[in-house]
Amino acid sequence: MKVLGIESSCDETGVAVYDTDAGLLAHRVHSQIDLHAAYGGVVPELASRDHIRRLPLLVRETLSDAALRTTQLDAVAYTAGPGLAGALLVGASFAEALAFALGLPALPIHHLEGHLLSPLLSAEPPAFPFVALLVSGGHTQLMRVSGVGAYALLGETVDDAAGEAFDKTAKLLGLDYPGGPALAALADAGNAKRFGLPRPMLHSGDLNFSFSGLKTAVLTVTRSPGFASDAKADLAASFQAAVVDVLVTKSVAALKQTGLRQLVVAGGVGANRNLRRSLDAAVRRRGGRVFYPEPELCTDNGAMIAFAGAMRLSAGAQGQRSGRVEVRPRWPLGEVTPP
């Protein structure tokens, strides 16, 4: 079965074709980072405008890369939520209409399900069940994943997402948007032990996170008398170390609590090299293993949506043929059910 996947929940337009026999046939992503940079963050209306300009062309190019015609597809999967309402609606209206015109089932997919399952697209995939750490600009969650659609929330952030904390802290340090990767790059040259920043909720006894206080702690340091701008790299490194420390400790605690040995990491922050190094070491010490998506699939993409759609179809999902264009900007992952 060949499934077209469409992702448009935020500031990346992603399109892919996944074949249940041959794997990922093609995928393309158009990032809007340059578009939003001048505004210091994602402007939802501009994001929607860009999605509708790019999407049909990306679909055509992706099908061409895969040497497929639309009539050779078996289903159309798209991100139905959570995300920016207007941006989601672009993908949903196009995808439902395309599926209707081709007489194919449409599969509305939960964006985080796409991320969660994306490590299964790698050469050495994990097997169910596993613990998933979903860590991005919009989410920080730990989940027990026992199968497609079987996700139990173990813990999540009570305020900012980890990626959001990276971006906001980067802004405090005067780094350009998007600040997260710039902060990580600056941290490489810094001394992580110079500033003793807090590790929020490290000993809370549960698997929840909190990152907004850490950002405030950074602000306090930057405003303290005698803080020199040449200490920015050290502060960035100290901040990153605090975030990584919390993510690693809670992830290991989640493995302990569930008795599982496989940890899957998904979402944009999962590309952070420092986090990877620390997680690998900590989980290996427990005799476990960490799985990551291919680097190009860490950020939002259509491949994970096509793949989640294909997994659902393979597990018996019928998809919908009603043509109803309905998106869910707020959609708790806990409401997703197995096919």
Place this chain on the structure above:
Amino acid sequence: MKILALETSGEAGSVALQYCGEVQSVPLESGPAQSASAIERIDSLLAAAGCRLEDLDGIAFSAGPGAFTGLRLGCGIAQGLAMGAGIGVMPIGTLDALAAQIQEGEVIAAMDARMGELYWAHFRCSKGIPFPLGEPECVSPSNWQPVLGSVCSGIGSAFKAHRGALNPGIFTGLVSIFDDRTPRANEIARLAADRRYAAAAIDPALAAPLYVRDKVARTTVERLAQGGKA
């Protein structure tokens, strides 16, 4: 010409099918349910006429100006249907479709644009086909000074929504005002099918809404210059 048309630029959406010389249309559910019902209604229209998407000469949509999300809904559905059926799309100006409700004479089509502004354009209509006399604009009602011909009608929600703010000369200068009219898929289909209007079917990947209001956010530099935060 066989044309399917979508009008989703405002609260009262509709879809229409021009087929065998007749136009059939159905309203969409109002409000947010508009998006949920559009493809179902298209399915019923096509089924009632015994017509397949592949039989159509094109899929027309109300390109704007209008509610941004609604415009993208219509454009996105038109693109998806057209790409699936291997046919072209026909973007039709929303103010053109509004003006097309008037048969003859000069027409000022003006719709409420929210945020204290209105969208408008000037046309000369002949047998229900509007020929534009200028580009559509987004303006503040108090600054709006359209030059009215001797026999000129007004149509659209702006005349009611901004009644108090409009220059009184506009109301005395127009021979008739139809302020309760909204754009309809009927005229979108009719204009797309009429050779005199000369709408062209284009590649669905090249179609885009016509927003008219293009400044929707301030850059960091602009915010700082106006005393705001980065």
